[in-house]
Amino acid sequence: MVIPKTEVDIYIGKFLNNRYLITDLIGKGGMGRVYLAEDTARGSKQVAIKILMVNLGSQQISQRFAREIFIGAQLGRKSRNIVRVLSYGMTEDKAPYFVMEYLQGKNLKQILKVEPLAIARFLEICQQICLGLQCAHQGISLKGEIYPVVHRDIKPENIFIIENTKGEIVKILDFGIAKFLTERSGMTLTDSFIGSLPYCSPEHMEGRKLLDVRSDIYSLGVLMFEMLTGKHPFQTESHSFGSWYQAHRFQTPPAFEEVNSQVKVPQELQQLVLMCLSKEVSDRPQNMSRVLKILEIIQSQLHEHQPSVSDIWQTLPTVQLVPVTSISEKECFQKNWPKNKxxxxxxxxxxxxxxxxxxxxxxxxxxxxxxxxxxxxxxxxxxxxxxxxxxxxxxxxxxxxxxxxxxxxxxxxxxxxxxxxxxxxxxxxxxxxxxxxxxxxxxxxxxxxxxxxxxxxxxxxxxxxxxxxxxxxxxxxxxxxxxxxxxxxxxxxxxxxxxxxxxxQMGKTSFRNWVSNLFERFLQLLAPQ
Incomplete structure (x- = not known):
């Protein structure tokens, strides 16, 4: 959506719900605009507000917006690495909106424009991305059932980095096109293609209905390659759907040193990235826990000079990886029951x-x-x-x-x-x-x-x-x-x-039941009459 510079934004200076004072426009896209606002009920604490700017007659757009609220409310509460949705409502002119935490920092695209990430920083950021995705993949509750969530749009723009006194905090943004993993009719938004072409898995572009968490793992592989080298693993002649599909389905990623000779990437880390980029779903790590375990082992090697873990790749993907905890598990068997118990x-x-x-x-x-x-x-x-x-x-x-x-x-x-x-x-x-x-x-x-x-x-x-x-x-x-x-x-x-x-892994249900009701109510509110 392009806004002429001379156009006066109708929301700046207005209150929403007699609480949120909108002060500035900070972002816009095809579906809505994001504003900076002050929460007057919380000492003018800054928040971000996303307002839907398209026709509510579109069932697809309405559901996407409601889904973003529903997922953000549940997952943002469970994981510090997912942007948190705080509230929602309708403007005076019947445009739906939701309130989320305001993030100050840079997205990964802005950071990678300068240079690739050093290995230590890469590991810290990548682990937090994986923790956020792991939380989504573990699922959210709807009507008492757990539905894993596939993000479907992992890319540098949707990874936000906040700096504070304790280091960097990663936030995953934009669950607007996320998909519940279920075969039930009515739960998915659309069978048509939605996504960012340079980061889509081959099966995502093919429109497979049984898309699962390994599609996010492929997108993560593309992102990891870019974080380490500063370059995308695939090259296309154009930005067309066909060109990108050919690249994702048939191109082999180049060697890391060919892309950037200045970057020295540990062999185990190269193997992890290439495994995530496997064309066939069954050849990738089967869940985010496996990726996290490998990253933990690599981090241990870098800091503590642990033995090589290259042998574990022979067991993937049919056998679960041996986690770093296996070493301490073995030491547990040597322990005796205390005499004072x-x-x-x-x-x-x-x-x-x-x-x-x-x-x-x-x-x-x-x-x-x-x-x-x-x-x-x-x-x-x-x-x-x-x-x-x-x-x-x-x-x-x-x-x-x-x-x-x-x-x-x-x-x-x-x-x-x-x-x-x-x-x-x-x-x-x-x-x-x-x-x-x-x-x-x-x-x-x-x-x-x-x-x-x-x-x-x-x-x-x-x-x-x-x-x-x-x-x-x-x-x-x-x-x-x-x-x-x-x-x-x-x-x-x-x-x-x-x-x-x-x-x-169901866990407690009180908050989830509340959010489930929110989702159903919001869908009813947005449904075309």
């Missing part, structure tokens, strides 16, 4: 010092038969806290075997007034995983089995927020806090088991 079905947290650094663990003693049945079944991780009254959380691991209706609840309190509790919470947030050590009652001396559980991006951010926002004055005692968290825990138990029976 009873031989009984109990559990407790422990910080374990390994060659991989300090790792959070939870030690549990159970009957040997239970361990065998629970090890490879569904599980759920829950953190329950009431930080506004006392800095303590309840850490719960739920193991569930649906075949015999067996559930084991492994829980402990972490008091963050206590130095040890703080360290465990910090380690969980930093590592993003923990080892669950099983000791059988029948042979309690040594660890028999080890299970590594992964925290979601939202859980890690939640722990960080709790650590940084502790109240100095507690409103209740430690004992009262435990009773409060136990009560909350009991309320959640039935919901957790019901969720595990359907999907192991």
């Amino acid at each position: 009873p031989i009984a079905p109990i559990g407790f947290p422990n910080l374990l010092h390994t060659s991989q650094g300090t790792v959070p663990t939870f030690w549990a003693m159970l009957p040997q038969q239970e361990i065998a049945k629970l090890l490879d079944n569904n599980h759920s991780i829950e953190f329950i806290g009431k930080m506004h009254v006392y800095p303590m959380l309840l850490w719960v691991t739920v193991l569930y075997d649906a075949h015999i209706s067996l559930t084991r609840w492994l829980s402990c309190f972490l008091d963050m007034k206590d130095n040890r509790g703080q360290k465990i919470v910090h380690s969980l947030a930093e590592k993003g995983y923990y080892h669950l050590l099983f000791f059988p009652l029948e042979e309690p001396t040594t660890c028999a089995r080890v299970m590594t559980l992964i925290l979601t991006a939202y859980q890690r951010q939640q722990l960080v927020d709790w650590l940084s926002n502790q109240k100095s004055n507690e409103l209740i005692t430690s004992k009262q806090a435990k009773n409060l968290l136990k009560t909350e825990y009991e309320k959640l138990k039935l919901e957790i088991v019901q969720n595990l029976a359907v999907n192991p």
Whole structure:
């Protein structure tokens, strides 16, 4: 949309919802305009507002806009690496809008215009992009079901970098053309092509209906190549659909040194990028967790000179990659049950010092038969806290075997007034995983089995927020806090088991139900009469 310079913008200077004062136009596109505004209800805090500028008679455009709100409201709350939607509404002239956090910084396209990224900076930015995409791929809730989300438009313009005192924070933008992974009719927007040609996967351009998360992984591969070399991996004679399709389907990416001889890219990293750029979906890493594991190993090699990981490529994609945690897992088997702990079905947290650094663990003693049945079944991780009254959380691991209706609840309190509790919470947030050590009652001396559980991006951010926002004055005692968290825990138990029976990663539903209702209401509002 081109706006003549002489045109006066009708929204600048106006209030929306008697709250948001629009001060400036900061962006525009084919579907809408983005404005800078002040949230007068929050001390004139700056926010960004996107207003739809096209005819609402278009069902497709209406759904795209509603979808962007719905996805942004859910995912922005779960992951710090996805732009957050704060509110929505209608202007006086019946144009729909939504409010999102205002980001100050540069997008990746602006950064790459200057030079490629150094390896250390690349790894930090790329890991955050992957965490955001992993969160989307894990899905959002609609009517009590989980639907993974494919972004479908990963490109430098949609990766925003914010600088603060703690480093750089990455935000993924624009879920307007994202797609739910479901075969149900009515859930997808359109079967026609939508996307940015230089970054589309071959199957995306072919219009395959069963597009999945590996399409985003291909787009990420294009982006990673560009981040490392400063150049696109494919060259075309024109910007036509046909030229780009030929490139994505048939061109082989050039060697990194041919594109930019000044950039030295580790061999394992080159292999990762080329694997993501595989023409066939089955030849790529099958999910974002695999990409993250490889990036973590490469980072470890750079900083700690770990052994080579080139052998793991022989196992992709049919066998899951050996994560960096496998080293510390092996060390867990050497641990003995503490002499000061009873031989009984109990559990407790422990910080374990390994060659991989300090790792959070939870030690549990159970009957040997239970361990065998629970090890490879569904599980759920829950953190329950009431930080506004006392800095303590309840850490719960739920193991569930649906075949015999067996559930084991492994829980402990972490008091963050206590130095040890703080360290465990910090380690969980930093590592993003923990080892669950099983000791059988029948042979309690040594660890028999080890299970590594992964925290979601939202859980890690939640722990960080709790650590940084502790109240100095507690409103209740430690004992009262435990009773409060136990009560909350009991309320959640039935919901957790019901969720595990359907999907192991469902999580809490109250916020999701609210957003689901928002989505349905907004679709009704935007539907042509």
